[in-house]
Amino acid sequence: MEKRHNIALIGFMGTGKSTIGKKLATKLGYEFIDTDKFIEEYEDTSIKEIFSKYGESHFREKETEALTKIVQNTHQVISTGGGIILNAKNRKILMANCFVVHLTAKPRNIYFRIKNNKERPLLNTAHPERTIRQLLHKRYKYYRVCHYTIKTDVGNITSIVNNIAENYNNSTQLSGHKEVF
Structure with a gap:
């Protein structure tokens, strides 16, 4: 596999993409990009407002537009929205x-990490x-489209960041990757 000059963090909301991404970018001297923040700045409105006014399909179109623009640059750690892989x-x-690094966590841990965040439009449900x-069940096969997977509810942030950086630096030695298209 040829060396890629961006790292994308995929995974469900609450798995640590933003927190880990910022620390990883600092460690590598890369720029940190959050696709949701990119969309909010570009559209001059919140993700919650986009969902509310235009619906999820419109938001997903905006994700693709944003991702296409973002990957034109290199040396970035990109924190993606949880559904970008759909x-x-x-x-x-x-x-x-x-x-592409897939961050995982147990559903219960995800719930406790995000239960007080009212900016998660997909979780505004009774349960x-x-x-x-x-x-998670619906998206599982898509999250497996990655070069590397790491659990974020085991170990501390520093060890997770170091593990990702080490695997990224060794990525030219990988024989391939998982694909589900």
Whole structure:
């Protein structure tokens, strides 16, 4: 595999993409990009507002537009939205332009990490923990489209960041990657 000069963090909301991404970018001297923040700045409105006014499909279109722009640059750690992998085009863009790292956590841990965040439009349900399990089940095969997977509910942030950096630096030695398109 040829060396990719971006790292993309994929995974469900609450798995640590932003927290780990910022520390990883600092460690590598890369720029940190959060696709959701990129969209909010570009659209001059919140993700919650986009979902509310235009619906999820419109937001997913904006994700693809943002990702296409973002990967034109290199030496970035890109924290993606949890559902960016639902679109086959996004999965292809990520795999072609990034070392893709899937961050995982147990559903219960995800719930406790995000239960007080009211900016999560997909979790505004009567049973958010059940919704997390359902969405994880639905997205599982797509999250497996990656070069590397790491659990974020085991170990500390520093060890996770170091582990990702080491695997990224050794990525030219990988024989391939998992693909589900």
